[in-house]
Amino acid sequence: MSFEAWLPLLVVLSSFVTGVLILFVGEEQLRTRSILNLLGAIAKLLLVGVMVWGVFHRYLFETRLPMLPDQDFVLRADAMGMLFVSLSSVLWLLTTIYAIGYLEGSPYRSRFFGFFSLCVTSTMGIALAGDLITFIIFYELLTLSTYPLVVHRGTPEALRAGRVYLTYTITGGALLLVGVVWLYELAGSVEFTERGVLSGVPEIHYPALLAIFAILIAGLGVKTALVPLHGWLPVAMVAPAPVSALLHAVAVVKAGAFGIVRIAYDVYGVEFAARLGVLEPLAWLAGVTIVYGSIRALTQDDLKRRLAYSTVSQVSYIVLGIGILGPLATIGGVVHLVHQGLMKITLFFCAGDLAETLGIHKISEMNGVGRRMPWSMAAFTVAALGMIGIPPIAGFISKWYLGLGAVQAKAYWAVGVLAASTVLNAAYFLPILYRIWFLPAAGEWPKAERDQLETRPTLLVPTLATAFLAFAAGLFAGSRFSPLGWAKLIAAREYLT
Amino acid sequence: MSEVSSASPWMPVLILLPLTAGTLSFLFRRRARRTLLAAALAGIWWSLIGLLADLNDADLLRYPIGGWQAPLGIDLRADGLSFMMLAMTATVGSFISLYALGYFADDHSAGTRFWPLWWFLWGALNAVFLSADLFNLYVTLELLSLSAVGLVTLTGDRESLAAGLRYLLAALAGSMAYLMGLALLYGAYGTLSLEGLAGLIRPEPANALAASLMTVGLLLKTALCPLHFWLPPAHGSALPPVSALLSALVIKASFYMLLRLWFEVFPAGLTDVFTQGIGTLGTIAIFAGAWLAFHQEKLKMLIAWSTVTQVGYLFLTFPLAAASPSTALTALSGGVYLAISHAVAKAAVFLAAGAMLKVTHEDRIDRLQGVGRHLPISLFAFATAGVSLMGLPPSGGFVAKWLLLTAALSTGQWWWAVVLVLGGLTSAAYIFRVLRRCFLPPSKHAVFHPVPLVMPLTALFLAGIALALGMSAVFPLRLLERSALLVAGAVASSAVAP
């Protein structure tokens, strides 16, 4: 096989091998583990870089291995997958650095980093899967590899969160499996193809296709945290901060949203899906989730819980973009996959910084913290303003294109949802910013050691990096290799007829 | 495939080699145990490779022992299915043997009794998978049961003796039912060879009676609910390496015979009532077994009840394979693949559990707290093999479930699809009940004892194989297609079904 045929597999293996090796590294061998971690992350980043360049120039990277007699295991790099792969591999590197600092001195780190890498492996597999069965393999693997991370602390709340998480995700996985097997029955082998593969199915099967779409969305909606399937996400907040970052920005909710993108665009095909009439209910579901998540976020005092409900709301922007027919909304939804990741990971990093450095978990304890930790809080401010949609931060770009798309498709209710959500975003983020910068601190903060930064550099550097990326993604959105440029490329390939 | 059938001398070797090893290990007791093991394993694998090479040239291999032809002589026979089962036995058997070397390192009396019985068991298994007639199957199955009971009672304590005696009585009752059915068939047709009967047998009441007697006998030995009562005490009270081979291999022998009996010899008897009924029993086993597994206090009992549920899945093969000619092969492949994956995964789980129990010296799930710190490899093996038992990808269990689900949905039998999917969720419940325990920090007074490294490692390798079965199922499934008579029978069974 040539290099083109090996590259997708290498991208997946780079974190898999790292993960398995780390699982067997002794608990005390800190240096070996860190070196393995960073080597794996950097190797993956390089491989992904090559692949991004290649996909842009329309090279075909495809790994195809026989799995069942009439079914291959397919990994393929396409424009859509690359968006997700790039996001995850950049954030993997940053989160790994962050986690090394965050977990300094705590027990079971080999287990943590091992499963962390396996989790990223699954994400890569999900992004590169060339058909639904390969997708399912990695989707379930993601469930299994995140469970040890959710229950990592071994406390009763962590175990409870783990049980809730598993109940939701394994049930979702089972639904997905049923939908996929049924779809294979109707359509034969289903490979992801731009503009879909189902338009040739005879009309008599349309009711079945409708039912399958509902089952698939229900299965994927669990990880996407679509209302009413979102219950696990706020509960999973007991996990360590890097895990929350992973669940909310890099892997889990993104895997669900990405799966919905694949189903709508590359299996059903967006025009066929519109003809079936499944897009509009999907958009409504997303609208309800957006508003509901924002309203629930308003009343949370626990910082991570507020961020969790904010995720429930923000991830559905992606789904909304799919539900509204037309290239502009597609661009808005797809680009939000990246933008939301960058902004939300920054917020969770900041929450972790606060908890680790000052022991702050609640919003009511954040008064005046901006003077003690100016850099982290500046990052927090950038990400929060981005979430609200203030230009030129990344979130504005997503909302702008979603709004334009809604107008273009004459879905004015969606514009209303966007406006309401923006008001709500402001209502739950601005008070935090006010507390941080303008209220006096309740007492003395524990002092930082002399000649030291406000917190450990391993925590601060990734936080600033992601905040910068969120800012740059908005500011340089016009560039060809920005997330927006890439999303435009995808939309062109999906709609070009 | 130059010819339809040819002779392969590897078949008698595969039977005689373990029997000889058993006799030698009885005679020489402790001396040369490792040498004997190495030689026998090498011989078995070498013969398997030889058999596989022969299968490349012909779809069906035969060997008349001593040149005597049936009916007075003993005919051996092998096709793709036989080879798969032999290979399954050899894979699981090899790892269990290595594990046993470590497990019995400090227990000489039980170890001395283990080896001869285990070799005889292995020989009996190979003989079952190579037998060409119903009577020979009876004799080998009886040898299998007797050595299995012997292994259960290895420790000689009250609990295992009682479990062993109960197991023996159940096995004997099953054998007698089977033998009665066989006697009726012989009286009617004057032959007992699988192929001879397949051509002659007609669906009429006398044959139905014979088939039911044989089926009940075999179901008793496979422990399909409600005939499973003997299994949990026997598998739960035996020593871990023994439980592993009982759950992984022994029950598969009678399942294999049921497949041969119905799909090859008597496909016309696979009526809807029968197949749906046996599927219903399987469903009850799946859910009742999972419920009971979930509520066990002891780890090995939990795993034993899990075997009851997995046996239930095996029997979904019947309604799915007999429903439509186009999916007969898919469903049959799914069933056999499930049997094989379960063998590998369940052996891994029992071996891992054995290491954990040896470390904590107590067979209680709530004592597993913190065991992961001392036995990370065993815990990882347990979890990995658990993935296959839950039917989650990537694992052999998932491939099997995929095939069975495909068959269920494409024959419109959506109720079996529901059973398959819900069943997977219930197995996740009891497996994670064990795993979550291991994430808790160890309690202060817990004492952990060391175990030989070979014990966690063998479990890990078996778990790895369970995963590998999910990633490359092409070769085994293609081999299964080379069981022409069985596949033809399955297709025929669905063609006659109304």
Add this chain to the structure above:
Amino acid sequence: MIACGLIYAVVGVVLFALGFFGLIVHAHPVRKLIAFNIMGSGVFLVLVGLPQRTAGTPPDRVSEALVLTGIVVAVSATAFGLALARRLYDLTGKPRLPNDPRPES
């Protein structure tokens, strides 16, 4: 005229049923083993009798070989079962399986 082969076979079926009944009903392991042997004898009668059900058929060598093998298997299984029952009796002092709900016979 009914051949005696058929009579054997019918008697065999009756013995089989009786033996099965005994195996289920009795709690004492030795009684269970005896019941098993009665079942076995029943099967052997069927095995020999049924092929010679019409008068004048020559004796079937194959079925005789089968019965011979069957007897060997049954004898060894019985011996093994007796040994187990004996050992269990030594350990528990009761001639029955533990957890058997039936009253002592």
